[in-house]
Amino acid sequence: MGEGFDTRVIALVMALRNAGIRDSKVLAAIERTPRDLFVPESFADQAFENRPLPIDCGQTISQPYIVALMTQALEVTDRCKVLEVGTGSGYQAAVLARLARRVYTIERYRTLAKEAEARFSALKLSNIVTRIGDGTKGWPEQAPFDRIIITAAAPERPDAILSQLREGGICVAPVHNGPVQTLLRYRNEAGVIHEEALCDVRFVPLVEGAARSM
């Protein structure tokens, strides 16, 4: 992103608006987040296209539309303490950091977590805390969270993570529903978890277990 307006990001924001993303704060957060810094150099020319792209460790940076949709569904305010499971490139966390008070993001691959952290410092996003570990257990030391976003597909209702959602809180997550994955929005209403299906999606799997040395 050089100085001034990057027409590619403006075109992306227009495409997201046309696709039905109406939250102007979400669109502004996307406009201010240079996605080209979050993809491998060889894909930088495609960074502002509305499609997922491969990143290191065999993982994927989500399609911008899905990032926008999940962020909008999360109803984030500047008072929110947010947990993200699945840092990946760090792009989703960077978008959330423009809207939230603080973002805690956890990734099982050291390589990805370190690369994401470097991007956060380059962009001076000082309200993101990154951790290497198994996000299926959430982040107990920092719980409860006002908002939780899971960016890898859970095999079933992610109860351990949902137990770290504050009353009145919202969690958005792709969850397997037979062969398809459905994006679900959970709300903790007075201690009871309610769920709502948003749409079908395709994410890399949420993998249980210790972080690999990679």
Ligand code: SAH
């Ligand atoms: N939010 C990311 C996209 C994430 S892709 C972005 O904006 O780029 C999903 C990520 O979840 C992958 O990096 C994968 O390694 C990670 N992941 C999968 N299972 C995990 C687990 N149990 N704990 C933490 N991270 C996990």
